[in-house]
Amino acid sequence: MRSVELFSGCGGLALGLSRAGFHHDLMVEWNEEAVATVHHNRRRNLRHIRDWPLEKRDVREITWGGFVGLDLVAGGPPCQPFSIGGKHRGHEDARDMWPEAIRAVRETRPRAFLFENVRGLARAAFADYLRWIVAHLRHPEMARKDGEDHAKHTQRLEACGLPASYRVLVLQVNAADYGAAQKRHRVIVAGVRADLAAELEPPPPTHSRERLLWDQWVSGEYWRRHGLAVPADSDIPATDRATVMRLRGQDARPPEKPWVTVRDALAGLGEPNGKANHVFQDGARTYPGHTGSPLDQPAKALKAGDHGVPGGENMMVRDDGSVRYFTTREAARLQGLPDTYHFPRSWTESMRQLGNAVPVQLSEAMGAWIAATLGEDDGARMAVA
Numbered sequence: 234m235r236s237v238e239l240f241s242g243c244g245g246l247a248l249g250l251s252r253a254g255f256h257h258d259l260m261v262e263w264n265e266e267a268v269a270t271v272h273h274n275r276r277r278n279l280r281h282i283r284d285w286p287l288e289k290r291d292v293r294e295i296t297w298g299g300f301v302g303l304d305l306v307a308g309g310p311p312c313q314p315f316s317i318g319g320k321h322r323g324h325e326d327a328r329d330m331w332p333e334a335i336r337a338v339r340e341t342r343p344r345a346f347l348f349e350n351v352r353g354l355a356r357a358a359f360a361d362y363l364r365w366i367v368a369h370l371r372h373p374e375m376a377r378k379d380g381e382d383h384a385k386h387t388q389r390l391e392a393c394g395l396p397a398s399y400r401v402l403v404l405q406v407n408a409a410d411y412g413a414a415q416k417r418h419r420v421i422v423a424g425v426r427a428d429l430a431a432e433l434e435p436p437p438p439t440h441s442r443e444r445l446l447w448d449q450w451v452s453g454e455y456w457r458r459h460g461l462a463v464p465a466d467s468d469i470p471a472t473d474r475a476t477v478m479r480l481r482g483q484d485a486r487p488p489e490k491p492w493v494t495v496r497d498a499l500a501g502l503g504e505p506n507g508k509a510n511h512v513f514q515d516g517a518r519t520y521p522g523h524t525g526s527p528l529d530q531p532a533k534a535l536k537a538g539d540h541g542v543p544g545g546e547n548m549m550v551r552d553d554g555s556v557r558y559f560t561t562r563e564a565a566r567l568q569g570l571p572d573t574y575h576f577p578r579s580w581t582e583s584m585r586q587l588g589n590a591v592p593v594q595l596s597e598a599m600g601a602w603i604a605a606t607l608g609e610d611d612g613a614r615m616a617v618a
Contacts, residue, residue: 234604237261237300237341239292239308239334243270243576243586244282245568246309246349249596251281254604255305260287261295266578267586273577282574292333297340304607306346307600309591310334331366332377338399338424339373345425345603346370346399349591352418355405361387363403370424371397399424402433406595409531410438412490413592414498414567417534421599431609436602438489443480445491449529450477452486459496493594495549496528498566510561510576510583517548517558525550532567535559537588547584561587569593 236255241247241262251257262268268289274282310330338346354363365383368390369375375393377386401424408417425433448455450473453463469477480487505513519525525548526532536546548558559567561576561583569592576583 234304234607235302236305236307236343237297237303237337239306239337240310240330241267241271241287242309242589242591243267244274244285244574245570245590245593246307246596247285248281248570248574249591249593249598250305250307250347250600251285252593252597253600255307255600257285258300258303260285261290261292262287263289263291265289266582270576270578270583270586274574277573277575279571279573292330292337295337297337300341303341303343304345305603306334306337306341306343307348308334308337309349309589335366335369335373336376338370339376342426344429344607346423347599347603348422349596349599350420350422352405352420354420355403365390366422367401367403370401370422371399374398397427400427400433402435404435408592408595409442409492410440411436411592411598412440412493412594413531413569414493414495415532415534415592416530417592417595419591419595423599423603425603425606429607431606433606436598439598440492441487441489442492443476444487444489445494445530446473446477447480447486448491451480455491455494455529459500492531494529495526495532495567498532499563502563502566505560509572510565511563512560512580514558514560514580517556519556525556528552532559535564535567535584535588537585547588559584567592569595569597 234255235258236250237259238247238250238257239261241260242264247257247260262271268287271282271285271287275285275287310333334348353359362383365387368387372390372393372395375390381389401422404421404423406419406421408415408419423433425431445455450466450469456463502511505511507513517525523546527550532549533546547564548556549563550556561580562572564584564587565574565576566572568587568590570590576586578586
């Protein structure tokens with residue numbers, strides 16, 4: 234299946250989509266450092282990555298007409314305008330690239346699209362703008378007129394009376410529910426062309442907190458897997474105690490796979506050794522609201538930060554209660570990137586790229602969902618034929 238990708242960053246979305254069966258005709262990223270990271274790994278001839286056609290370009294300069302007939306347009310429009318850690322200016326922010334994402338859909342008319350953004354996009358403050366995004370993606374052919382603001386454009390789109398060109402679905406997801414070792418809440422905006430015989434249903438989670446708690450506090454399998462003694466009941470976190478008691482009264486374990494914890498993701502890596510992005514960084518400390526990620530839960534969402542690396546989100550709490558920053562290699566594991574994927578730049582720059590990345594597990598799950606949806610359309614057409 235053919236795709237193009239906007240705002241590719243260091244490659245998390247692209248790797249997941251590649252694993253889900255999509256072949257990229259074009260990938261676009263304007264940040265020189267992120268492009269350098271992808272090109273560095275492409276030269277290393279890694280699987281899925283060796284053929285990535287990544288270009289350092291501004292998406293506003295691209296004419297997409299040469300890519301008509303694609304299966305998928307994908308991307309993560311810059312999230313700073315909607316991020317809780319940003320300035321909350323939304324569509325008034327010059328970094329808002331949703332209009333460009335929608336233009337790519339308009340000019341390529343793909344069978345499907347898949348966009349990822351921070352959960353701040355779903356905040357009440359941005360409800361009108363999300364409404365505009367959805368309305369415009371339903372009718373991408375109806376571009377905004379000169380002098381027409383978003384409110385008037387939304388009214389015109391919703392009142393046009395024409396059948397929608399795309400069926401659009403907005404999902405709020407937690408990457409941990411799809412196998413990532415992070416509690417990373419995101420908004421997924423997906424759509425399929427309305428003339429296809431495929432329905433877009435929300436993808437069921439593959440992993441769950443309850444299954445992790447079962448493995449930890451009911452069966453004890455989690456601790457045995459890591460060669461640890463099963464802790465006493467007094468060690469059950471207060472926030473989990475009621476759920477654990479309920480699970481112990483059940484006959485069957487939850488059907489999903491367990492959430493992946495920091496300890497799971499970093500198994501076998503060992504302490505920082507100065508090699509292959511696994512370098513110790515001094516200066517980690519806790520303060521109110523920034524207490525690090527416990528080893529036996531999925532990590533807090535890695536963040537890029539406007540002024541360096543936010544300590545609380547990008548550090549671990551070790552078994553003895555001390556804290557240290559995640560190394561680049563550890564952060565890459567939390568984002569689902571393989572150990573063969575190297576980051577040639579500084580720790581601060583590499584962590585910025587990783588903090589902006591889409592977890593590979595989440596992008597692969599969403600890509601597989603879209604691929605299966607398009608496969609339903611292919612199957613329906615074959616049956617008719």
